[in-house]
Amino acid sequence: MEKIIVRGGKRLFGTVKVEGAKNAVLPVIAASMLANKGTSKIYNVPALADVYTINNVLRYLNADVNYENNIITVKAVKELLTEAPFEYVRKMRASFLVMGPLLARVGMARIPLPGGCAIGSRPIDQHLKGFEAMGAKINIGNGFIEASVNGKLQGANIYLDMPSVGATENIMMAAVLAEGTTILENCAREPEIVDLADFLNAMGAKVKGAGTGTLTIQGVKELKAAHHRIVPDRIEAGTYMVAAAITGGNVLVEDARAEHLRPLISKMEEMGVRITQEFNGLRVKGPDILKPVDVKTMPHPGFPTDLQAQMMALLLKAHGTSVITETVFENRFMHVEEFRRMNADIKIEGRSAIINGPCHLQGAEVSATDLRAGAALVIAGLISQGVTRVSELKHIDRGYVDLAGKLRALGANVERVTVEEGAIEQEVSMPKLNMKPKFA
Numbered sequence: 001m002e003k004i005i006v007r008g009g010k011r012l013f014g015t016v017k018v019e020g021a022k023n024a025v026l027p028v029i030a031a032s033m034l035a036n037k038g039t040s041k042i043y044n045v046p047a048l049a050d051v052y053t054i055n056n057v058l059r060y061l062n063a064d065v066n067y068e069n070n071i072i073t074v075k076a077v078k079e080l081l082t083e084a085p086f087e088y089v090r091k092m093r094a095s096f097l098v099m100g101p102l103l104a105r106v107g108m109a110r111i112p113l114p115g116g117c118a119i120g121s122r123p124i125d126q127h128l129k130g131f132e133a134m135g136a137k138i139n140i141g142n143g144f145i146e147a148s149v150n151g152k153l154q155g156a157n158i159y160l161d162m163p164s165v166g167a168t169e170n171i172m173m174a175a176v177l178a179e180g181t182t183i184l185e186n187c188a189r190e191p192e193i194v195d196l197a198d199f200l201n202a203m204g205a206k207v208k209g210a211g212t213g214t215l216t217i218q219g220v221k222e223l224k225a226a227h228h229r230i231v232p233d234r235i236e237a238g239t240y241m242v243a244a245a246i247t248g249g250n251v252l253v254e255d256a257r258a259e260h261l262r263p264l265i266s267k268m269e270e271m272g273v274r275i276t277q278e279f280n281g282l283r284v285k286g287p288d289i290l291k292p293v294d295v296k297t298m299p300h301p302g303f304p305t306d307l308q309a310q311m312m313a314l315l316l317k318a319h320g321t322s323v324i325t326e327t328v329f330e331n332r333f334m335h336v337e338e339f340r341r342m343n344a345d346i347k348i349e350g351r352s353a354i355i356n357g358p359c360h361l362q363g364a365e366v367s368a369t370d371l372r373a374g375a376a377l378v379i380a381g382l383i384s385q386g387v388t389r390v391s392e393l394k395h396i397d398r399g400y401v402d403l404a405g406k407l408r409a410l411g412a413n414v415e416r417v418t419v420e421e422g423a424i425e426q427e428v429s430m431p432k433l434n435m436k437p438k439f440a
């Protein structure tokens with residue numbers, strides 16, 4: 001088993017470079033299957049577990065995928081299979097994003113139900129509502145969703161119940177090869193949606209309105225392979241911005257884009273963090289004393305749920321009471337229990353977490369309950385007294401390239417180690433409490 005070991009107390013200094021966005025590259029790779037001619041080339045691809053998973057899904061579906069030096073090539077000219085295996089969908093819900101492209105290209109798809117995960121139940125009804133509106137028949141049984149269409153998908157007017165990122169992407173990928181025009185209202189506006197639309201348009205699609213609440217997609221007969229560079233990862237950037245601020249450090253987050261990070265920048269500035277735009281990124285300088293703020297997660301351009309746990313770590317250091325309200329996922333406070341192990345004073349009331357800072361954090365044995373929770377625990381470890389050991393790194397590896405190494409390069413005392421299952425680790429992070437056995 002591997003763990004990240006953090007010894008707190010170091011300020012971060014230097015430059016950290018942001019990778020391509022996980023949440024942009026996954027739909028872009030899925031979309032590359034829409035071209036029945038040529039080879040697509042995708043640049044700035046992060047070496048993440050999720051990227052390996054989606055590559056394997058495409059290979060399974062009979063596409064040729066090659067991944068080297070942060071560049072992926074996809075050639076999907078052979079006849080595609082239509083069933084994705086449970087093994088991949090179980091590992092990564094975003095595997096469900098192949099349904100739209102398969103329906104558009106082959107007219108059918110059979111994908112295991114993605115199911116819930118640590119952050120909530122995460123239904124896919126909005127994806128299915130979109131496919132049905134375009135003429136697909138949906139059957140659910142034996143843990144699978146089957147979708148098929150007679151002939152071609154038809155353009156339709158679709159209004160989403162909520163601006164779901166995945167549903168917007170899946171429906172957009174289905175609509176690009178449909179007959180006629182699709183108007184998708186109340187759709188997601190995340191930068192990753194814009195990145196996908198840019199790639200589709202480079203392939204010859206006619207998508208307008210990406211980044212607004214309404215997408216207009218005029219179906220075309222055929223798409224060709226294209227070249228595309230993935231947008232920088234705003235969530236990874238935000239994670240390092242928080243790490244710099246919490247340690248009172250001074251870090252340039254290279255390739256961080258201010259226009260994608262407005263909600264985080266605004267809250268961090270309210271807390272007293274200085275953030276300045278430089279020609280190649282954002283410089284973050286953390287003050288000694290942070291002010292408390294209230295934060296509510298919302299779909300873009302609101303505060304991203306994917307930065308909620310990291311923001312909570314920062315608020316543990318603020319002088320006063322802060323409230324975080326999570327409105328996107330119903331169960332995204334699993335990290336609270338882990339923070340409590342580190343001596344955090346947090347109360348949960350419904351969908352809100354009330355944080356009474358400053359908390360004198362102590363290193364502890366903690367577990368990454370999801371990928372952002374994992375990053376947040378490492379960040380909290382940076383200012384904790386003693387040693388923090390974070391386990392369940394498989395979650396962190398889904399979304400961060402070498403988190404420990406990048407923090408270490410900024411001066412943090414962080415290492416990734418392999419420990420034997422069940423081994424008792426010798427080093428103690430704090431003096432043991434002086435307890436006597438009760439009945440001695």
Ligand SMILES: CC(=O)N[C@H]1[C@@H](OP(=O)(O)OP(=O)(O)OC[C@H]2O[C@@H](n3ccc(=O)[nH]c3=O)[C@H](O)[C@@H]2O)O[C@H](CO)[C@@H](O)[C@@H]1O
Nearest residue numbers: 023094122123124125126127163164165166167306328329
């Ligand atoms: C790979 C990827 O890009 N993942 C991101 C994507 O996930 P994902 O695309 O799964 O998130 P959605 O935007 O779809 O989900 C937002 C909310 O809508 C609900 N919902 C969604 C679809 C649906 O058919 N029915 C329904 O009820 C979900 O349960 C959730 O409460 O956006 C989330 C919200 O910004 C991020 O946290 C994830 O990092």
Ligand SMILES: C=C(OP(=O)(O)O)C(=O)O
Nearest residue numbers: 023093094306371372399
């Ligand atoms: C929740 C996330 O990803 P996914 O939707 O892939 O689970 C995330 O990136 O924080």
